[in-house]
Amino acid sequence: MRFGFHSGMFRQATRTAATGTLLFGLSLISLGILIFVMPELIAYFIAGLLFFAGLSVVGFALRLFLMSGFGPNGSGEDATRRNVRIRIEDRDGNSI
Numbered sequence: 634m635r636f637g638f639h640s641g642m643f644r645q646a647t648r649t650a651a652t653g654t655l656l657f658g659l660s661l662i663s664l665g666i667l668i669f670v671m672p673e674l675i676a677y678f679i680a681g682l683l684f685f686a687g688l689s690v691v692g693f694a695l696r697l698f699l700m701s702g703f704g705p706n707g708s709g710e711d712a713t714r715r716n717v718r719i720r721i722e723d724r725d726g727n728s729i
Contacts, residue, residue, distance in 0.1 A: 668675045 664675075
């Protein structure tokens with residue numbers, strides 16, 4: 634008779650973690666072998682990743698500039714919105 638203080642759920646989680654760790658280790662080993670055998674191919678791959686990462690950062694920066702008002706829709710402080718009312722209440726509770 635077996636007495637266990639854990640359920641099958643913990644055993645499955647441990648197995649999943651071990652499988653993920655094994656696959657990650659094997660992929661690191663294969664990447665190391667690829668770098669050793671074909672360094673030019675890996676260099677081109679990493680250069681492509683950096684290029685696309687740079688493009689996405691530039692695109693994000695351009696969107697931020699456009700949303701901040703430095704675009705064709707407005708110029709900084711002069712940008713106004715239609716149908717926007719600002720209500721300021723006095724201390725008496727009357728709105729101006």
